[in-house]
Amino acid sequence: MREFRYAAATDPAAAVALLAGEPSGAFLGGGTNLVDLMKLGVATPDVLVDVRTLTSREVTDAADGGLRIGAGVPNADLAADRRVRERYPVLAQALLAAASGQLRNRATTAGNLLQRTRCGYFTDVTRPCNKRSPGSGCGALRGLHRNHAVLGQTLDGPGTCVATQPSDMAVAMVALDAVVQVLGPDGARSIPIGELHRLPGDDASRDTTLRHGELVTAVDLPPMDMPSRYRKVRDRASFAFALVSVAAALRVEDGVVADVRLALGGVAHKPWRAAVAEGALRGRPATEESFAAAADAELAAATPLPGNGYKVPLARNVVVRTLLELTGGLA
C-alpha cells in the first residue's frame, strides 16, 4: 500500500477546491470500495479528501413531492426510510439486495453511485485492463467473463471493455429518473442520472461523466406514483453482485400499459435503461406476450460473449416476471 495524504475540509466548496488542486486525489466517502482498491494497488490516490461528514445525511421532502437524498446518507438509512419504502419500493429493495448489513451501514449514497466494477481483471494489477491501465487490453474478453456485460460493450480497439457497473441502487435510481446534484470547481450542476454513467466507448477508464473535482452533493427523486419493484438474480442467496437485475415500475389502465420504467443491472457498463422496451410497451396490452416482445426488442441489441450468453434469456425472463408481478398477474 502506497503512502497517501489525508485532508479534511470544512465544507463541500472547500473540499472541491482542495481536490481541484490535486490531480491524483480522490474524495473519501464510506471507503467500502475505495479503500479496498487502494489495498490492492488499483487506486493510488496521493491524497484523500474526506467528505464523509460534509454532505447531508438526511432525506428531505422536496417541494415537487419528491425526495432529496443527501450524498452522505448511508445505504442502510436510505433503505429504512419510510417514505422510500412506501413510495419508491424499487429503491429500498435494490439497497437491501446489495452488500451486507455492515457495508450498508458504512456506504454512502454518493459512494454507492460511484463504486467501480468488480471485474477480476480490473482488481488485479498484474492483469491487462483498459479501465485500470488504458491500452493494456481487456483480460476478461478471452478470460473469465461469465458475469460480464452483454450490452454496449466495446469489443475491440483501445477502449475494449466488457465490465459491468455493480451498483444495484443506481439501477433503481435510473428507473426512477433521479437527478444527481453536483458541485464542481466551476459551480453546481444537475445531471440526469441516465447521463451520469457511461459506456466504455473509446475510454474505458472513465466510469462516469463527472469531471475531476466534482462532488456529488445530493440525489433528487422526482415524485413517483407507480408501483415499482426490484428483482436481483445472483449466484447465491446473499452477498453477491447481480448476474442480472431489473428495476421496474408500471401503471396499467384498462388493461393497457399507461406508463412503464425499466432498467437493467448486471448487463452493461452502466445501468441499462431499457428505453426500447419501454417504447414498445406504452399503449400495449399489459400481457405476458407484450412484456416478452418488449424484452426481446430491447435485448435484440445484445452482443453476448462466449461465456455469458445465458444473460440474454435470463434478462428476458426477469423482465417478464417482474412486470407480471407488477400487474398482480403472478403470485
Added chain:
Amino acid sequence: MTTVDRVVGAGIDRIDGPAKVRGTAPYAYEHDPGEPIAHVALVQSTVNRGRITQLDPTRAEAMAGVLAVLTPANAPRLSGDLASDLPVLQSLDVHYQGQVVAVVVAETSEVAKAAVGEVSVEYAAEPPDVRLAVDRPDLYAPEKIMAGYETDSVIGDVDGALAAAAVTVDATYETPTQHNNPIEMHTSMARWDGDQLTMWDANQGPHNIVNDLVAGFALDGGHQVRIISPYVGGAFGSKAFTHPNQMVAAMAARVVGRTVVLELTRQQMFSLVGHRTPTIQRVRLGADPEGRLSAISHEVVEHTSRVNEFAEQTATPTRVLYAAPNRRTTHRLARLDVPPPTIMRAPGETPGMFALESAMDELAHELGIDPVELRIRNEPTEDPERHIPWSSRSLVQCLRTGAERFGWAGRDLRPGVRTDGRWLVGTGVAAATYPARRRKADCRISVAGTPAGPARYVVEIDGSDIGTGAWTALTQIAADALGVGMGDVELRIGDSRLPFAGGAGGSTGLASWGSAIVLTARELRRRLEDEYGGQVPPDGVTVDGGVPGPSPHAQERSMHSFGAHFVEVRVDADTGEVRVPRATSVYAAGTIVNAKTARSQFLGGFCMGLSMALHEESVQDEVHGHYANHDLAEYHVATNADIGEIDIAWLDEDDPYVNELGLKGIGEIGITGAAAAVANGYWHATCKRIRDLPITPDKYFR
C-alpha cells in the same frame, strides 16, 4: 478415586469457547514474541512456466523501513532434499503462477507490501498449459494414489458385463478446482535463537511441519524446531502440510535476525497452499431389471503439478459402496502448469461420491426404481473388493432412518412435475462414506496431588484443534479414561514439544489421539493401583504411552463410516436460482464423543457439500494462467442465506474393531455425497441433469 458419570457422548460446551469469544485465545498472528516484529511480503510469479531473466531488488532495498529483499541470488541455501514447492528461492525456474520469486522483509506490513511493487522481475515464459482433458496424450497412471491405495482396481469382466446388462448408465461428471478457504489466513511467525527455531504457525499438526524445517535448514533434529499452534482458525487440508510460507518465514527470520511474521493474503492462498484438483469422471453402471448391479466402472482423470505428484484417490469410495461382481476403478493424471494440489476435506471421496452417487440416481431413473431402494438392493455383505467383513456398516439403516425423518415415502419418481408458484420442486438422496483409520500417536499423562484438593491430571499430546472441538472432546475422553471430572484434567495440545501425534486430517484425530489417551490413562491407573495403592504419591506419577498405528484389525476388517443425505431442492423456473430449504442427514460413525461439537461437524460438512454443489469453483484463465476469481467476493461459498433447515441425526453403532473408543471420525463424512444429493434433487425438480459442478444459474439456460 471417586466415581463420576461418563462424559463421552454428552453435548459439552467447548472449553475453549469463552477464550475465543473474548479474543484471548492467541492465534498465530497474535503471539507476543517479546520484541518488535518484522513483516514479510511476497513477490510472486505472474507466469506459469519459464525462467526468471532479470530480477532487480535495488529500488525496494532502498526504501525506508525495508530490512532485506531475498531473491534466488542471495537467499540462504536450503537442503536439496526438499520436495514439491518447498525449495523457495533456490532457483530461477518458475513452475507455477504465484510461485515466490522474491521476499521483502520490512519494519511494517505496509512498507513490505509497497516494496513488493518496487521489485522488478522479467521472465522468459512459455504459454500456460492448464486445461485438463480426457484426450490429453500425456495422461499417465501414477504408481500409487493418495493414502496408499492402488491406482487401479480391476475385478471380473466389466466390459462384458456392461454389454450384457439389461440397463446401463454411461455418464461423465466434472468437478472444478476448489480452494480451501479457512477464515484464518495461513500465518507463520518465526524466530531463531541461535540454531533453535520457534514458529507460531497456523497448521493442522505441528509435528507435520517440523520435519520439513529440519530438512530444509539442515538441522540436527526435531529438538531444534518448535512449532506452536494451540488455536487454528479453521482448516480443511491446506494447513495439513508444510507450504512455502513456513519456509519463507524461517528464512526471513534467519536473515534479519529477529522475529518475523508472514500472513498470506486471501489472494495468495489461491496459489501457495494448495487446492482440490479438478476431476473428469466417467462412470458406467450395468444392472439387471431389478436393479442389481452387475458392473461398476469409475475412471478418473485429474491433475497434478510439475513439482509434485498429488494423485487424489477419487474412485476409492466406489471400491466399497455397492456390491457388483465386475468392477473397475482407474486414476490418470495430467501434469499441468498449476500450483501443487493438496488435500481438501475428504479428498477423493468428495469429488468421487458426486460422480458415483449421481450415476446411481441416473440408474434408478432408467430402472424406474426408487433411488433409496436401489441402494439397499446393492448393499454388499462384505467389502466388495477386499472380500473381508465390515467392522460395522450401517448404510441401510442410515438410508431408512433418513427417509423416515425426511418424509421420503410416497415420493413421485418423475422429474420436473412439481411446482410451487414459480418454483420447480424436487427431492434428492445420496449416500455418504469415509474410511475409519487410526494413526500412531504418543501421549504423556502426569498426575500430582494438590495440597488442598483432588489430584490434577496433565494430559500432553500434539493433537490439533482446527475449530473441530478437539480441545473439548479430548478432555472428555481423558476424564472418562482417568475416571475423574473434566475439571481435574489439564489438556495440552498444539505444540511440537508435546508427545508425537499426526495432524488433524483424514478424520483420524480423535481415533488416534483419543486412543493414545485411553491407553496411557489405563496404564497410569494400573500403576496407581499396583504401585501406590490407588493413591496419588506426593511426587506424582508420569506415564508415557500411545498407539503404534492402525488398528490391529485393519487388515481383517473393512472400516468405514456411512451416512445418507436427503434434500429438497427448489429451482426458480425463470432464473435458475437454486435453494435447498431443507435437508436430513443421518450418519453412523461409531461412538460420538461430543453430541454438540459432532453435530457442528456434521452440519459443517453438509454445508460445505452444498457449497460445492452450488457455488465453489476456482476458474483458471487459460490465457493468463491464473485463478481469475481469487478472493471471497468472487470465489463463492454458501452464505447463511443459502442454508435452510438441516436435520442432523446419527445412529448408535458399536464397533469393537476400529479403535479403543469405537469411534470412526466425523470431520469429513458430512461433505461426501452431499453435492450429489443436491444435484439429484435439482434433476428431480427440473428434469435437467447438471453433470459439471457447480450448478450456477447460467447452467439452467443450456
